Amino acid sequence: MENKIKQSGNRQNELVHILHEVQERFGYIPPERLAEIAKKLNISESEIYGVLTFYKAFSLEPGGEHTVTVCMGTACHVRGGQQITDEMERKLDIKVGQTSADGKFTLETVNCLGCCAIGPVVTVDGKYYSHATMKNIASILKEY
Amino acid sequence: MKITLDGKQIEVEEGQTVLDAARENDIYIPSLCDNPHLSPFSGCRLCLVEIKGQRGYAPSCSTIAREGMEVKSDSPKLRKIRIRILELILSEHPSACLICQEKENCDEYKSTIRKVGETTGCVLCPNNGRCDLQKVADALGVDSIRFPAIYRDIEVNKKDPFFDRNYNLCILCGRCVRVCHEIRGTSTITFVNRGSDAVIGTALDKTLQDAGCQFCGACVDVCPTGALTERSLKYEKIADETKETICPLCSMGCRLDVGKYEGRILSSQPSEDGKVNQGQACVKGRFLLKNTVYSGQRIKRPMIRRKKDLEPVSWDEALDFVAEKLKGFPGDKVGFIQSSQVSCEDMFVFEQFVRDVLKSDQIAAESENSVYGILKELADESGVILPMNHKIKEISQADTIFLSGADIVSSHPIVWLAVLKAVKTGAGLIIAAPFEFSLSRYATLDLRIKPGSEAMLLGYLAKQVLGREDLSEKETVKGLEDLKKSVEDLRIEDVLKLTGIPNEETLTHAEKLFRPDRSVVLLLGAGFAGKEKIKNTLAAGWNLARLTRGRLFLLGSGVNERGQFEIRKIYDKKIDLSEFIRKAAEGKIEALYMTGPITLAVKFDPAFLVVQDSYWSDMAKKAHAVFPASTFAEDECSFVNTEGRVQRSGSIIPHYEESKPDWWIISRLAQKMGARSFSFKKSSDIFNRIEKEIPAFTGITNVSFTKEEDLFIKEEQGDKIGFLPAVYDRTVSSGEKRYPFLLVQDGGYDSYRNLDLTKENKGFAKIRETGIILLNPEDAVVLELKNGESVKINSESGESHAVVKISEAVPAGIVKTHFLRRLSPDSIFVSMLAVLPVNIKRGE
Ligand code: SF4
Ligand code: SF4
Ligand code: SF4
Ligand code: SF4
Ligand code: FES
Ligand code: FES
Numbered sequence: 001m002e003n004k005i006k007q008s009g010n011r012q013n014e015l016v017h018i019l020h021e022v023q024e025r026f027g028y029i030p031p032e033r034l035a036e037i038a039k040k041l042n043i044s045e046s047e048i049y050g051v052l053t054f055y056k057a058f059s060l061e062p063g064g065e066h067t068v069t070v071c072m073g074t075a076c077h078v079r080g081g082q083q084i085t086d087e088m089e090r091k092l093d094i095k096v097g098q099t100s101a102d103g104k105f106t107l108e109t110v111n112c113l114g115c116c117a118i119g120p121v122v123t124v125d126g127k128y129y130s131h132a133t134m135k136n137i138a139s140i141l142k143e144y
Numbered sequence: 145m146k147i148t149l150d151g152k153q154i155e156v157e158e159g160q161t162v163l164d165a166a167r168e169n170d171i172y173i174p175s176l177c178d179n180p181h182l183s184p185f186s187g188c189r190l191c192l193v194e195i196k197g198q199r200g201y202a203p204s205c206s207t208i209a210r211e212g213m214e215v216k217s218d219s220p221k222l223r224k225i226r227i228r229i230l231e232l233i234l235s236e237h238p239s240a241c242l243i244c245q246e247k248e249n250c251d252e253y254k255s256t257i258r259k260v261g262e263t264t265g266c267v268l269c270p271n272n273g274r275c276d277l278q279k280v281a282d283a284l285g286v287d288s289i290r291f292p293a294i295y296r297d298i299e300v301n302k303k304d305p306f307f308d309r310n311y312n313l314c315i316l317c318g319r320c321v322r323v324c325h326e327i328r329g330t331s332t333i334t335f336v337n338r339g340s341d342a343v344i345g346t347a348l349d350k351t352l353q354d355a356g357c358q359f360c361g362a363c364v365d366v367c368p369t370g371a372l373t374e375r376s377l378k379y380e381k382i383a384d385e386t387k388e389t390i391c392p393l394c395s396m397g398c399r400l401d402v403g404k405y406e407g408r409i410l411s412s413q414p415s416e417d418g419k420v421n422q423g424q425a426c427v428k429g430r431f432l433l434k435n436t437v438y439s440g441q442r443i444k445r446p447m448i449r450r451k452k453d454l455e456p457v458s459w460d461e462a463l464d465f466v467a468e469k470l471k472g473f474p475g476d477k478v479g480f481i482q483s484s485q486v487s488c489e490d491m492f493v494f495e496q497f498v499r500d501v502l503k504s505d506q507i508a509a510e511s512e513n514s515v516y517g518i519l520k521e522l523a524d525e526s527g528v529i530l531p532m533n534h535k536i537k538e539i540s541q542a543d544t545i546f547l548s549g550a551d552i553v554s555s556h557p558i559v560w561l562a563v564l565k566a567v568k569t570g571a572g573l574i575i576a577a578p579f580e581f582s583l584s585r586y587a588t589l590d591l592r593i594k595p596g597s598e599a600m601l602l603g604y605l606a607k608q609v610l611g612r613e614d615l616s617e618k619e620t621v622k623g624l625e626d627l628k629k630s631v632e633d634l635r636i637e638d639v640l641k642l643t644g645i646p647n648e649e650t651l652t653h654a655e656k657l658f659r660p661d662r663s664v665v666l667l668l669g670a671g672f673a674g675k676e677k678i679k680n681t682l683a684a685g686w687n688l689a690r691l692t693r694g695r696l697f698l699l700g701s702g703v704n705e706r707g708q709f710e711i712r713k714i715y716d717k718k719i720d721l722s723e724f725i726r727k728a729a730e731g732k733i734e735a736l737y738m739t740g741p742i743t744l745a746v747k748f749d750p751a752f753l754v755v756q757d758s759y760w761s762d763m764a765k766k767a768h769a770v771f772p773a774s775t776f777a778e779d780e781c782s783f784v785n786t787e788g789r790v791q792r793s794g795s796i797i798p799h800y801e802e803s804k805p806d807w808w809i810i811s812r813l814a815q816k817m818g819a820r821s822f823s824f825k826k827s828s829d830i831f832n833r834i835e836k837e838i839p840a841f842t843g844i845t846n847v848s849f850t851k852e853e854d855l856f857i858k859e860e861q862g863d864k865i866g867f868l869p870a871v872y873d874r875t876v877s878s879g880e881k882r883y884p885f886l887l888v889q890d891g892g893y894d895s896y897r898n899l900d901l902t903k904e905n906k907g908f909a910k911i912r913e914t915g916i917i918l919l920n921p922e923d924a925v926v927l928e929l930k931n932g933e934s935v936k937i938n939s940e941s942g943e944s945h946a947v948v949k950i951s952e953a954v955p956a957g958i959v960k961t962h963f964l965r966r967l968s969p970d971s972i973f974v975s976m977l978a979v980l981p982v983n984i985k986r987g988e
Contacts, residue, residue: 031348042585043331045347046355050334060348 011041015051019058028059064099064106066144068092069123070132073112076119080133084120085109087134091141104144147213162204162215163191173217174226174280176233177317178205179366181423182326185318189229190280193217201225227284233315234281235291237369242266242281269313271370273382277315298343304352305907306431307364307374311343314371320344320363327424329564329583332357344371356582358553359911361430365413365423374411374431381405387796388415390783391429392485392703392776392896393436396536396558397785398425400433402777402796409434409777409797419854420536420785426557427908428894428901435904436775436896437797441759443772444801454770459802459812466769467816469752470502470735479724479733479750480507483740483757484514484702485897486773487781488790489830490806491704491711492838493822494739497810501819505717506733508724510740511708515670515698519682520709522868528622529864530686532706533788533856534697540565543662546574546688548598548681550669550699551890553582554912556786559667559699572657576601578672578888579918579960580953589654592955595886595979596677596877597643601654602666602684603872604639607631608655609691622866627687634872642876644955664694670701672888674877674979683870690867700786703776707784710840710857738763739773739806740897756809758800761898772803775896779805780827782834788857790844792831879957883939883981885923886958894962902962917984918951918960927984936987939980945988959984 018037022029029052038045052058070076070085085096088107092100099106113121118130122140129140145156149171156165164180166173175191178184184206192201196214201222204215216222234242266272301309318335321344325331332355336345346355353359364372383403391398391412399418403411412433414425446462447454457465470478480498482491491509498507511517516532523530539545539562552560564586567573572588575581578595593601610628636648645651658664666685670678682698689696700706712718727733728748735752755764756771764770776783778799782792799805807830811822824830835841840857879885894901894912902909909915917937919929929935929948937944937959946961954960959982 034347039585044356044585045350046334046345047325047331049345049347050336053337054335056338 011043012051015041015043015048016055019048019052019055023058026062028062031060059097059106061097061099061106062103064104066104066125067106067108068141069108069110069113071111071113071119071121071123072109073116073119075112075116076121079120081120083134084122084132084137087137088122091137105141145209145211147209147211147215149215150217156209160209162193162202162207162209162213165209166204166217171217172283173204174230174283175205176276176280176315176368177319179319179323182319182322182366185322187316187318188233190226192222192225194219194222223284227286230281230284230286231289231291233277234286234289236294236296237277237313237315238266238269238295239281239289239293242278242286269370270373270378271313275370276368302375304357304359305905305910306359306376306427307361307372308378309344310371310373311345312371313369314344315369316342316344317368318344319366319368320372323362323366326568327561327564328358328360328362329560329586330356330358330360333363353911357911358557358582359427359431359907360425360557361413361427362424365430376431376434377411380410383410388793389433389777389796390703390781390791390793391425391433392781392783393428393432393894393901394426394556395700395702395705395786396420396426396556397703397783397787397789397791398429398558399791400425400429402433404796407797409437420787420789420791421558424558424561426554427911432901432905432908435901436899437777437800439759439899439904441899441904442800443758443760443764443770443803445772446802447770449768454765454767459804462769462771463809463813463816466754466771467813469768470737470817473735473752475502475504476506477732477734478502478504478506479728479736480504481736481738481740482507482509482708483738483897484510484705484708486739486806487704487776487779487783487827488707488711488834488841489780489782489827490739490810491708492830492834493807493810493814493824495711495715497814497819497822499715501814501817505715506719506724508719508721509708509712510702511705511712512718512721513670513675514700514705514709515668515678515682516700516706516709518670518675518679519686519698520713522679522683526623526866526869527864528866528868529860529862530696530868531859531865532698533859534695535787535789536562538695539563539665539667539697540569541663542566542571542665542694544572544574544657544664544694546576546602546664546666546685548576548666548668548685549671549673549678550667551577551581551671552667552669552699554890555669555671555701556699559697563667572662574654574657578955578958579890588657589650591643591645591650591654593643593645594876594878595888595958596673596875598673599677599680599684599870600634600639600872600874601643601645602681602688603631603870604634604636604651605655605658606684606688606691607634609658609688612660621690622864623869624867626869627867630870630872638874642874658688658692660692662692664689664692666694666696667699668696669699671890672979677877677979680871680873683868684872687867687870690865698786703785704783706786706788706857707782707790710784711834711838713840714838756806757898758803759897759899764898771809772801773806773809773897774799774803778803782827782831784857788859790841790855790857877979879981883983884957885982885984887917887937887939887980887982888958888960890960890962912962913949914962915946916949916961917946918954919948919984920954920956920958921950921952922956923959924948924950927986929984929986933986934988936985937982938985939982 034045072081094100096107096109120132122129122132154169173191177188186203186206191204193204194216195202296312298311336343385404387402391400398421399415400412401415414421414423416423445456446459447456448462448465498504567586574589575587576591576593584590666689668685686696736750737754739756753767754769755767756773758773758775777796779795784790811824814822842858844855902912902914931950933948
C-alpha cells in the first residue's frame, strides 16, 4: 500500500518536473507532446492534462512576444478591472490566457499586484501602468 | 470493533469509514461525492458529522472509525450546515424544479412545465427520478436558494457513442474521474482547470474514444446527477420493474439488472452484488443487451422450404418436415454444430438427441478448440489431472501476473479489473504478446514477443526456476524429469533471438518476478498464435504454474464454452473440428443441423440444411428449415463461466414472437422422430437430469437465481497432478513468400449466436474499429500505404477488405484487426485461434 502511494506520488512529482522542463524548452507545452509524455510516464494523456490545467503556470499555447497582465484583485476590480479585461480581449481579439493572432501579445489576469492604490493596474512584460482606463489601453499597447 | 452512532452501539469493521458503517446500519447521512467502491474524496462536505472530543466537523466519508468513537450524524447545527452546502451546490445547478412549490403536481401531470426554463429544471432532465441530488435535496428539505444562480452554459457533448455529457448538471463530485481511474484503469476523464473554472473533461477536449475510453459505463452509473446519461434512455420512462440476468456476451458471466417498462427492456446495468462483477460490467453488457434481444435480425417464426422459397408454417408442420427429411439420410452423412452460447440445458438435450435418437456422434462444438479442450487433450494424453476452476477475485491477490493470448481489457473485462487491482497494490505484470494491448502501460514488463514464441519464454522461465529452487520434495512429481530435460537446452541467446526480447536484463527482471516468495498467476487465452502453438503455450504455462506453486487461469471465450466443455467431457467419441470441416468440404456431410454461428470459407452446400438460431444469417437464408430459438432473456438458462462458476438466470421477457427455447425445439423434434423420453416441461427438469448424469454437475441442485451462492463445477480429484510434456519449439509464426504478413485478431467474440454486435450497433462498430487493420509505419512505407486507404487482404483461403490505420502498436510484419470474416476455413467456428499469413494490396 505504502509502496503504491509512494509510486504515484513520485510519478506526480516527476510529471510536474517534466512539464516544467518542456515549458522551459519551448516556452509552452506543445499539445502534441502530451502523447509522448504519457508514454514515458505510463499514464494517460488526460491525467497529464488534469495536472497541466491545474497550474496556471503551464500553458498549452506559445506565449506572445509580450505578456499583458490585467489585475483583477478586489481593489482593481471595483475600479473597473473587468471592463479593462473585456476591452483588452476585444482589442486583441482573444480570450484571457490566449495569444493574439500576430503572436505579439499574450493576455493574462492576476489577483492583486500589491499596488492597489494606483489601480486599475495593467502590466506589460513587468512594466506597470497605473490608473488604466478604457481609453488609454490603445496607447499602452501601441508602445510595443 | 464498536462505535456509537446517534446513541446506538454499532459494530464496525477494521478500517471502515463512519459513512460506510452508517450505511450498513441504515442510518442516512447525506453524501454526494462518496461511493463505497471508490477512495474517499471529501469534496462535497455534505456528510459532515460531529465526533465527541473533536473540534469542528469531520467528513464521515473519509473518517475511519475508531474503537469507542461517539458520532452524531444529525443535529440542528449539522442540518443547517448541510443545507447551506447544498444551496451552494445548487446555485451552480439547474435547480428550479427541485425547489419549485408545484413540484409534486408537476412530476405527476407535468402541468406547470412552462413555469421554468427548460435548462433549469428536473422535468426534462434524463436523470429525473433516479437522481442522487434530488434525493439529497428532498432529504434536507431545501426549498429556496439564497445564492444567485449561475448557469454554466456548456454545450452538451454528444460526440461519443452511448452516452451524453451535459456538464451543466455536473456538481464536480469526481466520482466519474475516480471510477475511471481507480476501478477501470483507463483515466479517460479528469478534472480540467481549477477553482471556478473547473470542469470534467479529457485531454485537449478529445472525444472519449480518442482519450482511450472503454465505454464501460461505470462513470454513468456512479454519476449522482444527470450530467452523464445513457442516450437511449433520455426520453424513456423510469423502469417499473427490474429483473436479473446473466450477461451472455462473454465468458465472464456478469450479473446484470435489467430495467423494464411496461414489459419492454429499457436498460441493463451491472448488479451491485453480482458475485463475478460486483457493480461493474463492460460496454456490451451495459449498452448492447437490449440490441441483442430486440435486434431486427430476430427470426420470428418457423419456416420451411418445400419448393423454392422459405414459407412460414406452424411449429408442428416445421418439425414434421424436418423429422421426415432427417430420416432420409444415413447417420454418417448428417452433421451437427452446437453453439457454445446456448444454455447447459440446450446443449445437453442436443447431445442426447444426436447420440441417443440419431445414434450419431458427428456433433461438433466450438469448445473443442477452446483453451479447456486443448489443455484437457494434453492432460489426458499424459494422465494428468489439472484443476480449471478459479475465482477471478483471487487474481487481485497475486504478486506476479503473466498475461498472454488475450487483450483482456476488451475480451475479459472483469479479469482486467482484478489484474488492475493487483497492479495497484504492487503486483508485477508481465504481458507477452506480439502487439501493444490497450492498457499495456500498466505492465511492469511489456514484452513484445514474436508470435508463437510464448512457450519458449515460459520454458526458459521454468528452467530458471528449476535451477534455483530446492526441488527435493517435488522430485516424485510426475513428469518432472522430462520437464527438466525439455528445457535444459533453452539457451538465453536463443530465447532472446527467437522471442525478440531486446536484452538479458529484461529476461532477468522477468525471472525475478517468479521468485519463490511470490504468488504467481498465469492468464492464458487462445489468441494470436494458432492451435499448435497454443497447445505448447498452455502446457508450458501449466508447468510453470506447477513449479511456482502458482495458478494457471484459462481465459475461455463464449458465455457457456466452459459449460459445453464440461458436458461433452462424458462422451468418448467426439468429432474433431478439422475433420468435420474437411468432411464438409469433401461433400461427405449431406445434411447439416446447426445452432451456432458459422462462416464457411469452404464451399459447402448440404442437400439439407436446418438452422436453429435467434437471428437471420446467410446460412439461415439458404436453409431448408429455419427454427426460431429464444434468447437467454426468454427462458431460464444455466451457464458456466470461465471460472467454472455455475449460474442461472431467469426469464425476463416472454418468448419473442413464435420463438422457443432450443431445448424445447430439439425435444419436440426427438419425439417426432420416435423418441419416448424428451418429455421435458421446463428447463429445470433438464438441469436435474444434468445433475444426475454429468459428474461435473453432481450436487449442484437448485441453482437459484439469487446471487448468494458460489456454485462451481465439480472437478476430478486425485494425486495425478503432474507436469505436462511440452514442446518448447524453436520456431515463431510469421508470414511466408506469397503471404508475407501475419494477421492476428484481437477479438472475434463480439457476437451472440449469429448476431454480430458490431453490425447491430454503429457506435460499437466504431469503438471496436471493425474493418480496420493496424499496420506498422515501416510496413506502410514499404507498401506505400497511407492512413485511411482501403486495402484488399488475401489469404490462402479467402479475401477480405479493410481500411489501414498506421500504428506503432504493431511490429513490422504483423497486422492486427479486431475481426475479419471470410478469411480462414477455421472460421466455420468463429474463434480467436486464427493467425493467418496474408498479403495486403491497395484496392477496394
Ligand atoms: S441532475 Fe437531478 S437535480 Fe439536476 S436537473 Fe437532473 S434530476 Fe434534477
Ligand atoms: S465509460 Fe468507462 S472508461 Fe469511459 S470514461 Fe466512463 S468510466 Fe472511463
Ligand atoms: S460528471 Fe457526474 S460523476 Fe462526474 S463529477 Fe460531474 S456530477 Fe460527479
Ligand atoms: S464483461 Fe462479459 S459478461 Fe460482463 S457485461 Fe461485458 S460482455 Fe457481459
Ligand atoms: S487589486 Fe489590483 S493591485 Fe491589488
Ligand atoms: S460524501 Fe463526504 S465529503 Fe462528499
